Amino acid sequence: MFEQLGLIGCGLMGGSFALALKKAGLVKRVVGYSKSPSTTERARQMGVIDVEAPSALLAVSGADLVLLAVPVSATEATFKAIRHLLNNNTLVMDVGSTKREVIDAARRVLKDQVGVFVPAHPIAGKELSGVEHADADLYTGRQVILTPIERTLTAQITKAQQVWTALGCHVQQMSPEAHDAAYAAVSHLPHLIAFALMNAINGQAQAKQFLSLAGPGFRDFTRIAASDPSVWRDILSSNREELIAQSRHFQRALHAFENAISAGNPDALESLIEQASSSRAHWRMNAIKPQN
């Protein structure tokens, strides 16, 4: 049970965390700060936070739990704003989709206090951003990846595991490097591809007609293309090396298909599709709750 959550960033991810903590009875008071005062005000009106803080530092004042739910590129400035109020009784976490850059920023800014920060990535989200879409059940049943470093305090790791587990999450730990490589493949590259497909269609004269004819396959395939531009700018930028490497793997696989198609080799093509189809048909999302 925490006395106070200092929430920095009251959008979809941060707002959902606050609502989930409240629903689980794990926090007495949520003090929130957002860059935009209107967001902070809306979060309070919606009951996502109890008190509006005029700065990140004041949101952290008195907090034993701090969540940074800001775009990855805002992490360093946020650490700088709050570092003076952190101590070994504080648990600080983020919810960023990439981990190495965030950890580098934490080392640079927090220095001896870096041990209170437990880097966290809950595998949840929506293509809709903003506190209006905050949802107490966003994280229920989802995976949460913690990527502590050698200096992270054991007590903080334990507390982080307990919080997410109490929210119904399946928690596991891995290195920041392993994390960033894996999510380049299964999340960042799919987003990049979905964005590129939309732009490829929109760049053609018949775009409007093409889009009017699209069906349920297109709908699901491109859902993630509607994701928040500033959030994804940061994710794709901060994981650029792994992402470009994964994109190369993908382009090689795409060319193998194109070669089979252009060569008029239906057996080779079917064999390539069969590998993909069989693998996807047997895949199940590693989730606790039924898939939705």
Added chain:
Amino acid sequence: MFEQLGLIGCGLMGGSFALALKKAGLVKRVVGYSKSPSTTERARQMGVIDVEAPSALLAVSGADLVLLAVPVSATEATFKAIRHLLNNNTLVMDVGSTKREVIDAARRVLKDQVGVFVPAHPIAGKELSGVEHADADLYTGRQVILTPIERTLTAQITKAQQVWTALGCHVQQMSPEAHDAAYAAVSHLPHLIAFALMNAINGQAQAKQFLSLAGPGFRDFTRIAASDPSVWRDILSSNREELIAQSRHFQRALHAFENAISAGNPDALESLIEQASSSRAHWRMNAIKPQN
């Protein structure tokens, strides 16, 4: 109201059409044929068809409505098998995802009878194939594209429109060329990409770990990668020119993203994402029923 549906191919698409016709009270009798006798038998046991035919020709015997629901590459052989029993009182349709190759086959084989064939493409499907997944509501609320040629009989076009409309579909006509170009962009390319992504991941040593970490974005993005290999072999092969052209558009768009990422130009990257995100956020599937 039809006396008899001759159903050739009792899988997901054909079986769902038979069930939908029955549910709407539009047919007295369904006689079905599948290449695999066990499929035909299962279709009869499930009540999808009333009578098993030992050949395509015998399924068509006595039929005033014929549906070809076979992989595109089997179309020509099917037309050959049934052409002797077609006359101007028969309405023949297919459900293929590409139209030019099917129409070429119809011209070659049906010759003077080609006018009874109305090429049709219902924009519906599942990543699960087989009569076990046939669903009387698969087509409800979906778009159906008819691509008649100059020789197609007006009476047949009218009847085709009436049937699909009675099944709750939104019917429109376009040229086979316009159809194949549009679906290369919004359906065939997304399938190709989803297949390639699965193979790109599976080709890496960490594939198993990567896949175990994937979440809901990956799940929806790759859903279509589980599609039937022989069906999609035929679709991708038969629309190869349009598909390769669309893949080139896509790769150019992807490279624009990669350039912005590699150059460390977050503004350019955000602008590219913003175009995609805004376009996808405003897109709505052209469907009659609520999206599901």
